[in-house]
Amino acid sequence: MSRAVIYEAFGGPEVLQVREVPEPHAGPGEVRVRVTAAGLNPMDWGIAARPEVAAQFGITVPSGFGYDFAGVVDEIGTGAEGFAVGERVYGGALGRAAADFVVLATPGGPTESLWHTPEGIADEVAATLPVxxxxxxxxxxxxxxxxxxxxxxxxxxxxxxxxxxxxxxxxxxxxxxxxxxxxxxxxxxxxxxxxxxxxxxxxxxxxxxxxxxxxxxxxxxxxxxxxxxxxxxxxxxxxxxxxxxxxxxxxxxxxxxxASPDATARITDAILAGEITVPIAATFPIEKIRDAVTAQAERHVHGKIVVTL
Known part of the structure; x- marks a missing residue:
């Protein structure tokens, strides 16, 4: 079993639950990422709180939570290309990021993405970048x-x-x-x-x-x-x-x-060159997901909020 943030009804942070779920595995053409950090965005709680917003993204309840994540590839399905077990990665998985594991197709589909994390960029920082x-x-x-x-x-x-x-x-x-x-x-x-x-x-x-x-x-x-x-x-x-x-x-x-295909590379290059700073306002363990979302939704934080796993 593994952990994932799940909500079964639309609403505020109180609907979010950390659940034990069956551990997912990579199928053909897929990779599995062991998630270490998930960055929060206004769209995450907007989707969870408002069914009309969720509908725009094709999300129905019950659903997972979050989009941005960073971690390590720990399982490769047959035919999956471009990644290897042990490589650090970051990306997006709509409605699935706040979980121990994320399984993605390679190349990513319309609601998911995956990039190699450059050496010198921490997972907490990488998890703030996709959205x-x-x-x-x-x-x-x-x-x-x-x-x-x-x-x-x-x-x-x-x-x-x-x-x-x-x-x-x-x-x-x-x-x-x-x-x-x-x-x-x-x-x-x-x-x-x-x-x-x-x-x-x-x-x-x-x-x-x-x-x-x-x-x-x-x-x-x-x-x-x-x-x-x-x-x-x-x-x-x-x-x-x-x-x-x-x-x-x-x-x-x-x-x-x-965004242009090279946008993430331009941003990570600028971070490594010291030209862009990524301020992380706070980190919360996944067990404190409700507190993390409450802080993010108040819109008074200076920078990004990240959930760690």
Missing amino acids: AGMTAAAALAAIDLRSGDTVLIGGAAGGVGVFAVQLAKLAGARVIGTASQSTFEFLRQFGTEPVAYGAGLADRVRALAPGGVTAATDLFGTETAETALALGVPPERISTIAAGPNPPVGVRPTGGFD
């Missing part, structure tokens, strides 16, 4: 961010935001990030100029950047996208990742699945 790193890369690629831009990033202190602000700085942009006052010093360490979200955002941004904003990405809702439009940013230079069913007209909805 947040890929989504940040896609959000900036969608607006063709380039050197000399002044970019407004909404939700800059969140899990995706900490990657987006650093990738934007690496691209040569000036970065203004919306956040709560309590995260301002945290953001400044990444070269971001913080600005409080909420009523009056456009006026505060004008005061910071009287020369104007040239691009924007909204990583939470639509406030930043709507502010950017009001500031005269062309809609094709504004992206959103969580705008709901009715994003502002003309802006570019995107997500991690739109």
Whole structure:
């Protein structure tokens, strides 16, 4: 037997249970990963809490939990290629990551992915990369961010935001990030100029950047996208990742699945070069999954939350 986080009804953290389940094994064309860390994302608890969101991902209850993971390949099915027993890996498995074992096809299917973990990157860090790193890369690629831009990033202190602000700085942009006052010093360490979200955002941004904003990405809702439009940013230079069913007209909805194939390699190279820092706000053992999700859902953490196994 092995452990997995399971929920049998949609709801808050209280529906999550650590269960003993039959140990899975790799079949033909598959590999099994012994998971050591699972990174949490807003979409994880959004799927578990809201059946309409789960339906968009094809998930029904009972279901496993989580997407991002890192670990070690410990079983190879016949015909599986590209990986060997003992290799460290990280990736994504929709609704299955928070478990002792994850079985994936090689190459990955539409809702799963697997990459080799570079030497020098810890599993806890690797487990934060698939959703947040890929989504940040896609959000900036969608607006063709380039050197000399002044970019407004909404939700800059969140899990995706900490990657987006650093990738934007690496691209040569000036970065203004919306956040709560309590995260301002945290953001400044990444070269971001913080600005409080909420009523009056456009006026505060004008005061910071009287020369104007040239691009924007909204990583939470639509406030930043709507502010950017009001500031005269062309809609094709504004992206959103969580705008709901009715994003502002003309802006570019995107997500991690739109990221370029080399996005993860670019991010891990930047981490190894010291150009990107991955702040881990807290780690929780799998037995504390409810506490981990509660902390993540409060959206006041500085960086990523990781569950360890």
